[in-house]
Amino acid sequence: MVEPSGNIFNDETFYHLESKNHNENEPVVICVHGIGAYHVHFEYLRAALVKESFTVLSFDLKGRGHSPFPSSLTDENGKSVFNGDGHVKQMRDLIVGLNLHQRKYHLIGHSMGGTIVALYGSKYGAENEILSLTMLTQAGLMDLGIVKTIRSWKCTHSIIKYMLRGNTSAFWNDFHLKGEDALPQATNAVEKLIEINKKHPHIFDAFWETAVHFPLSDSEEAIQQLAAHHHINTLIMWADKDAVVPLEPNFKRWTDIYEAAEHPNLQTKVFKDAAHCFFIEQDVEFNQE
Template sequence: MIDTVLVVAGLALAAVVLLPFWVEHRRPKMDDQARVEAPGHFAELSQGITHYRWYGGETGPVVVCVHGLTTPSFVWDPLARRLALIGFRVLVYDLFGRGYSDRPAGEQEDAFFVRQLEDLLADQRLTDDITLFGYSMGGAIAAAFAARHPERLRQLVLIAPAGFGGFPTGFVRTIRDHSPVGDWLALTLFPRRHRQAATALARTNPLQAEAAHGQAAQLDWKGFIPAVLSSLRHMLRDDLEREHRKLAREDLHILAIWATEDDVIPLSGMGRLTQWNRAAVQTQVAGANHWLPLTHPDEIVDAFKDGME
């Protein structure tokens, strides 16, 4: 009798442990069929297919935008439209593991994301004189790219950027730092937290309901949660002091735009950037939280024009 109870208990425990991994395995893949109605275009790059879109006319200075950890390139839509109206050509794209781009294997470290950007720029025949925008984790990716290729950039614009410490904290830090338990926790608990964040965006900003829906829908696809977890463990593991000190020596114009009510990226990053690069221009968007590319695009454009090289 006791043996039977132990066997049943063991099977139940195994089911609890394995169920999140089975659910992830059963999610649909991002493939050609899933991309049928996707806007924009696709580039076959060395690490996989990348989804991208252009805003603006055939001529004009080029802006390239790198999004963050969990929100695909649609996070740039309000800002990209406004930049196009003032004469810029704007390229946005989905990082691997997000949106309509592939989910390639490999550690999502700085070299992984820099290579994707290098490949996309080569595919689009963009060589230099680029204004590079980076938001959240995209700010860390943009800084890593800039440190490798300062000669290719006109300027670097960082919006609520990661790479200055203070992120992640709490649950997100737990899943980052405690493998393999963190993998199970990510697959089990992260979806609910992710949906809650999307719901809060729609509730507080009704005009962004479509974006909130797109944010929550990322969970429907195989590879999204593992991509987020890999980025936390690699791209977002360390600060970018070395890169920013190098950029200070390169004399590249840098504008950093922070949100005063950001509960993801702390404002302490302003002080650290000042320590690493005193020439960097910094400003804050009053009343904005971490969703500021969606909720405060006009203020970002104003800050960009005021601080533009």
């Protein structure tokens, strides 16, 4: 697929808004990508939704894809703009700026993007704008492991960044089949990630700042607040071969919170023989859902 053209909102966010019928009264589907990706990760889903007459908004998180790197690493309160609040603010500013909050919308988030839509939903769920929430192998309740160690060893950050910068082999960790067995859509996704990272080297810096400051593991309180919004239809999807955000214990941690909240509109699905980017690997089955 050819990468779509887009616009820059508020000198901060690259976005692509697409529809077949251009009906400005219809709800919008908003897709939020993960920590190391950009909006093109949703190209197969976007095409399928537009074909079914949905309006779809996909955008690049700050410093990722075609979105520029922030002019300041901190906000007016001295907090990192790459933390949870910073990403939620970027998303809210875009939605309100495009007047999409008047149309209502469905949210889809993958990996860290799943956590972002969860944090967003916990904050704005009572506004009666969100029609549904779909989270795909989302972070937020992870065991951090090596990331926790890296965060605590601040004196080594420059060394670790130097070692990791330019390492594109990690992109394949998101897929179950690799090498000669790789599916064409997976190869396409990885090739585009490599290309965009070469074009915009600051993407790695945005990835790093997010890894250090975003709540990948301690979002339980916000998720409890989200699960209390019983009117939001919610779908949680995972993959059994996910090595990035493993099915267990993460899937159970999320569903336990929803069950404790007695959420009446929760559905779940686990994809077999697929990994972190299962919505790309098994795009036909996923898009049918």
